[in-house]
Amino acid sequence: QSVLTQPPSASGAPGQRVTVSCSGSTSNIGKNYVYWYQQLPGTAPKLLMYKNNQRPSGVPDRFSGSKSGTSASLAISGLRSEDEADYYCAVWDDSLSGRWVFGGGTKVTVL
Amino acid sequence: EEQLVESGGGLVQPGGSLRLSCVAYGFTFRNYDMHWVRQPPGKGLEWVSAIDTGGATYYGDSVKGRFTISRENARNSLYLQMNSLRAGDTALYYCIRGGDGFDPWGQGTLVTVSS
Numbered sequence: 001q002s003v004l005t006q007p008p009s010a011s012g013a014p015g016q017r018v019t020v021s022c023s024g025s026t027s028n029i030g031k032n033y034v035y036w037y038q039q040l041p042g043t044a045p046k047l048l049m050y051k052n053n054q055r056p057s058g059v060p061d062r063f064s065g066s067k068s069g070t071s072a073s074l075a076i077s078g079l080r081s082e083d084e085a086d087y088y089c090a091v092w093d094d095s096l097s098g099r100w101v102f103g104g105g106t107k108v109t110v111l
Numbered sequence: 112e113e114q115l116v117e118s119g120g121g122l123v124q125p126g127g128s129l130r131l132s133c134v135a136y137g138f139t140f141r142n143y144d145m146h147w148v149r150q151p152p153g154k155g156l157e158w159v160s161a162i163d164t165g166g167a168t169y170y171g172d173s174v175k176g177r178f179t180i181s182r183e184n185a186r187n188s189l190y191l192q193m194n195s196l197r198a199g200d201t202a203l204y205y206c207i208r209g210g211d212g213f214d215p216w217g218q219g220t221l222v223t224v225s226s
Contacts, residue, residue, distance in 0.1 A: 050212035
């Protein structure tokens with residue numbers, strides 16, 4: 001069971017907006033930056049969002065991130081077929097001796 | 112181009128050992144923290160270990176005491192020595208550069224623990 005909770009799936013029609021949530025606690029999301037990764041089928045994950053809401057170069061502005069309290073969200077607007085992928089949130093957790101933790105992943109399906 | 116290339120994966124019996132290697136290209140390796148993250152077949156991501164630029168090491172609870180991370184800056188290389196391997200360690204192991212997020216990721220090297 002993951003320290004960070006994500007819904008296992010989300011879906012939307014092309015052009016629609018989809019959001020993926022990531023719920024944590026005061027020892028992780030509550031005090032540290034959240035990162036998001038996109039994993040297309042059969043490929044290695046790729047950094048999609050860093051420091052809560054910053055997009056690396058090359059990531060379309062259709063992707064946006066936000067954080068509030070102990071939860072974070074990734075939004076995909078203007079959904080496209082190539083957005084069909086697994087999405088993972090990640091954050092540093094200060095509990096125990098410290099560690100990085102990932103959410104369980106959300107499969108986004110474009111209908 | 113910034114790139115990470117892993118090697119060393121394979122089939123090993125339970126209780127056995129394996130050493131993974133990762134070579135970095137296209138960036139100043141010694142200036143970055145480095146990480147290993149694994150992904151069991153069909154499952155999600157799990158952070159395994161990290162080493163910072165000063166050589167301090169960090170481990171996930173599931174591998175602490177069994178795995179050892181190290182780096183050799185002169186060879187732009189990262190290593191993961193894995194001992195007392197279990198079936199639950201079966202996964203694709205990714206080498207990753209730290210910084211503002213895990214980026215880039217290598218292509219991964221598959222470790223299979225089975226008798």
